[in-house]
Amino acid sequence: MLVYEIRDPVHGFIQINEWERQIINDPVFQRLRRIRQLAWTDMVYPGACHNRFEHSLGVMHVATKMFDSITRKEGEYLKDELNFSEHGLDRDRTLLRLACLLHDVGHSPFSHAGEGLLLTNPDTGKSYKHEHYSAAAVRYLLKDSIENNPLNENYHITAEEVAQFLEGSTARFGRSLLWRDLLSSQLDADRADYLLRDSYHCGVTYGHYDINRLLSTVTIGLSDTGSPILSVEEGGIHVAEALILARYQMFTQVYFQHTRRAYDHHIADVLKILLEKEQEHDPEITIKGKFPPPTSTENTLKYLHWDDWKVYGLLSDGQAGEPGELIKRRNHYRCIHQTHEVPTKRDMDFIDLLGTELDRQGIPGFMDNATSSWYKTGKEDILIRTNNGVSRKTVPLSSLSSLIQGLKPVMQQRIYVPQAYKREAKLIKASVKGEC
Amino acid sequence: MPFTTNVPWQKYGIIVELARRLETVSPQFGKTALQKMVYLLTTIYHVPCHYEHTIYTYGPYSAELAEDVEFVAAMGGVRLTEGNKGGYKISPAEHADWIADKAKDVLEKYRGEFAALVADFGSFNARELELRSTLIFLNKHDQTNTSNLAKELTELKPYFTTNEVSAVIDDLAEKRFLTLE
Numbered sequence: 001m002l003v004y005e006i007r008d009p010v011h012g013f014i015q016i017n018e019w020e021r022q023i024i025n026d027p028v029f030q031r032l033r034r035i036r037q038l039a040w041t042d043m044v045y046p047g048a049c050h051n052r053f054e055h056s057l058g059v060m061h062v063a064t065k066m067f068d069s070i071t072r073k074e075g076e077y078l079k080d081e082l083n084f085s086e087h088g089l090d091r092d093r094t095l096l097r098l099a100c101l102l103h104d105v106g107h108s109p110f111s112h113a114g115e116g117l118l119l120t121n122p123d124t125g126k127s128y129k130h131e132h133y134s135a136a137a138v139r140y141l142l143k144d145s146i147e148n149n150p151l152n153e154n155y156h157i158t159a160e161e162v163a164q165f166l167e168g169s170t171a172r173f174g175r176s177l178l179w180r181d182l183l184s185s186q187l188d189a190d191r192a193d194y195l196l197r198d199s200y201h202c203g204v205t206y207g208h209y210d211i212n213r214l215l216s217t218v219t220i221g222l223s224d225t226g227s228p229i230l231s232v233e234e235g236g237i238h239v240a241e242a243l244i245l246a247r248y249q250m251f252t253q254v255y256f257q258h259t260r261r262a263y264d265h266h267i268a269d270v271l272k273i274l275l276e277k278e279q280e281h282d283p284e285i286t287i288k289g290k291f292p293p294p295t296s297t298e299n300t301l302k303y304l305h306w307d308d309w310k311v312y313g314l315l316s317d318g319q320a321g322e323p324g325e326l327i328k329r330r331n332h333y334r335c336i337h338q339t340h341e342v343p344t345k346r347d348m349d350f351i352d353l354l355g356t357e358l359d360r361q362g363i364p365g366f367m368d369n370a371t372s373s374w375y376k377t378g379k380e381d382i383l384i385r386t387n388n389g390v391s392r393k394t395v396p397l398s399s400l401s402s403l404i405q406g407l408k409p410v411m412q413q414r415i416y417v418p419q420a421y422k423r424e425a426k427l428i429k430a431s432v433k434g435e436c
Numbered sequence: 437m438p439f440t441t442n443v444p445w446q447k448y449g450i451i452v453e454l455a456r457r458l459e460t461v462s463p464q465f466g467k468t469a470l471q472k473m474v475y476l477l478t479t480i481y482h483v484p485c486h487y488e489h490t491i492y493t494y495g496p497y498s499a500e501l502a503e504d505v506e507f508v509a510a511m512g513g514v515r516l517t518e519g520n521k522g523g524y525k526i527s528p529a530e531h532a533d534w535i536a537d538k539a540k541d542v543l544e545k546y547r548g549e550f551a552a553l554v555a556d557f558g559s560f561n562a563r564e565l566e567l568r569s570t571l572i573f574l575n576k577h578d579q580t581n582t583s584n585l586a587k588e589l590t591e592l593k594p595y596f597t598t599n600e601v602s603a604v605i606d607d608l609a610e611k612r613f614l615t616l617e
Contacts, residue, residue: 083594125484168490171574174591178493185492186499224468224523225563226595227494342510345531348443355439367439371507399518409506415439 001151006057010196014061019151020101024057026145028105028137032056034307038198038254039110040263043330045202045254052104052111055197060100063182063189065215067093074220082175082228091155092176098146098157099165099183103190105142106133108291108303109311113267117275119290128294133303135163136294141301178220181230187218187243187382195246198254206249209242221385221394231383231394240382240397244404251410252341261368262332262416269323271306274314333365333416336425341370342408351413354432358415363425365417370410448508449539450474450485451501455514455528456536457550461558466523470505471497472565476557479572480613481549484542491577493592495570511535523562556611567596567604568613575614582609582616 004021005013016024023029032053041048071078071089078084084092107130108114118128138146143159146152164170168180182189192211199207217236223229232240254260276289285292291306292299315324326332337354339347355367381404383394398404417425454473458465465473471489475496478485489496505526509516512531519525536543543550557565571589579585586601608614 124488126486126488168492170578171491171570171588171592172578174588175493175594177491177592180492184490184499223494224466225494225566227492227566227593229492229494345511345534348441348511352441355441358439365438367441369442371443371504396523409503409510411507411510413441413443 008054008058008061010058010193010200011061014057016057016060017151019149020060020097022149023098023101023142023145026142028141028304029053029056029102031304031307032105032107034309035104035107036110036308037194037201038260039113039267040327041202041254041257041260043263043332044257044259045204047201047203048198048254050197050201052107055194056101056104058193058197059103059189060097062192062211062215063096063100064093066182066189066192066218067096067179069215069218070220077220082178084175088176091157092179094155095157095161095165095176096179096182098162100189102138102142102162103134103166103183104130105137106130106135106294106303108133109271109306109308110267113264114271114291116268117271117290119287119293121293131166133294133300135167135169136300137304138166139163140297141304175228178228178230185230187230187232187240191247192243195243195250198250199246202254204250204253206253207246209246210239213239214243219385220392221383222392223383223394228392229383229394231385232397233385234387237384237397237400240384241401241403244382244397244407248407248410256370256410256412258335258338258414259332261414262335263327265366265368265416266323266327266332270311270315270320270327273321273323274311274319277319331419333418334422335414335416336422337429338414339412341410341412343411343413348413350432351415354415354429357428357432358417358425361424361428363417363421363428365415365421365425368414368416370412444486444504445535445538446542447486447504447539448511448513448535449543450477450483451505451508451526452513452528452532452535452539453543453550455526456532457554458558459527461554463559463561464519464523465526466519466562467502467505467526468494468523468562469560469565470526471495471501472562472569473553473557474498474501475569476565476572477549477553479576480556481546481553483546483549489573491570491573495566496573508535556613567593567601568608571601571605571608572613575616580615580617585614585616 002018004016008014033051035052037050037052037055038048121128138159146159146162171177195207213236217233219231219233220228221231272289279285279288291303294300314320339351381396381398384397384400385392385394462469474485474487475489477483487498487501489498508514512529513535514526515529516524516526574585574588579588582605586605589601590596590598609616
């Protein structure tokens with residue numbers, strides 16, 4: 001089997017086989033070169049111009065390392081207690097690699113900044129997320145690349161399986177569902193990669209942790225109900241702490257940085273304007289200004305037709321109205337008030353009052369809430385397998401680490417107004433404060 | 437109204453309400469039980485909780501809900517204390533009334549559904565809730581045949597005995613929480 005190597009700035013060489021190479025060469029995957037990982041974060045951190053293409057390769061690489069570490073150490077347990085077979089594990093590894101490689105193919109332009117333009121799923125009453133579009137792209141557009149490669153003859157992996165693994169919409173995987181933790185959990189390869197990659201490109205050191213220690217201590221424990229679950233050996237407590245702190249610091253210093261958040265808001269406005277213009281004469285799209293739902297091949301193609309390049313072109317042509325001009329001139333809205341990271345009831349009451357008064361006086365702008373951001377960070381926990389590997393019992397890291405115990409989730413709220421209204425809004429704030 | 441706060445009070449109110457109602461009923465209302473209760477409240481009683489649960493070996497789970505309980509705790513809506521059975525116990529805290537008041541419309545509208553959930557599932561421990569919610573997930577997404585449902589469950593969770601699984605399927609079917617062929 002031919003093996004190819006791709007040089008990656010974070011992990012060194014990433015190996016892929018011919019089958020994965022064929023999928024990577026598919027236009028659906030190549031589009032990820034044109035989706036920026038952190039939208040317009042380069043307005044604050046100029047190095048942050050990386051894309052979802054390199055991140056997706058990184059996630060596949062890290063997940064494989066985690067999988068190999070676990071199966072090397074826990075092979076006996078997996079086979080004797082959980083009834084895995086050698087061939088089954090080989091197939092699981094292959095499926096996991098494909099799912100990780102493809103987990104982000106459904107991102108909208110500028111990644112999470114565009115997620116506010118996704119419709120509500122009538123089945124759940126919640127907005128679609130990029131994961132639903134990733135599953136749709138796999139299901140409708142990558143069937144041939146996935147199913148008809150000679151390397152699949154031993155596995156018979158279907159596109160539908162990969163899509164369902166991404167969605168978590170079926171338990172038909174049986175015991176193999178265990179590996180979904182490596183794709184999506186508090187200890188998954190996604191965050192293990194993006195923390196290192198985002199910090200590398202932003203030029204900050206907040207997102208650093210010892211990935212080699214994490215890879216050597218990741219294991220299988222048992223949850224409080226006796227279910228197998230991804231966890232960390234007792235010896236890895238400090239790398240687990242570091243991972244949580246890395247995400248907390250990346251959130252406060254990068255993802256929720258006040259100027260960066262203003263640009264997320266402006267990008268969403270730009271996309272809405274551009275979508276409305278394009279969809280104006282499309283009779284098949286009834287809800288204008290939103291991306292079509294991921295429910296058919298046609299809709300998925302229409303959705304994937306949008307990427308950063310297309311938006312840049314329209315924006316450069318002056319098609320994106322006032323929000324587009326704000327971005328071109330780097331004249332974003334300014335933050336005139338923010339609560340504490342963990343707001344008190346008094347903070348929350350004040351920002352409500354201030355918002356009402358700004359509305360009453362006709363000041364334009366918006367309110368931003370950390371808990372509604374995709375990058376929100378609650379207080380996180382990782383399960384630690386105690387007793388030095390004698391039993392599989394796990395306990396939450398927060399019950400062992402006073403550092404993690406003391407962390408609070410970030411719930412900061414902010415008010416932004418256009419530059420021209422900054423002075424007036426600050427005067428209103430002072431008067432509201434005086435009344436409180 | 438551009439400056440309207442977009443705090444999801446409705447979701448936070450649901451967490452507080454469950455903590456209030458289950459504090460004295462549940463063997464230990466912790467994070468696992470919360471996950472399963474919200475899944476059941478959505479799926480069986482059709483309360484719009486606005487969480488999307490996906491399936492893991494440990495049953496239906498929503499990462500967003502796991503984060504939200506921490507937000508509610510930080511606001512003083514619930515208290516998370518180490519339980520005597522391991523893990524955390526969730527109970528109402530000093531600002532529970534304040535948060536519930538912000539979600540009063542939905543809590544009042546679905547008062548009957550909350551009561552039914554507590555009556556039907558409130559006394560189960562986390563393990564029992566995990567088994568029941570996983571069966572309901574399997575039934576909703578994959579299987580409508582009794583023997584396949586049992587087989588798929590034991591494939592996913594071999595540590596549950598066949599007898600235990602069959603008894604729970606019968607019980608859930610009798611209460612019409614499962615749709616079986």
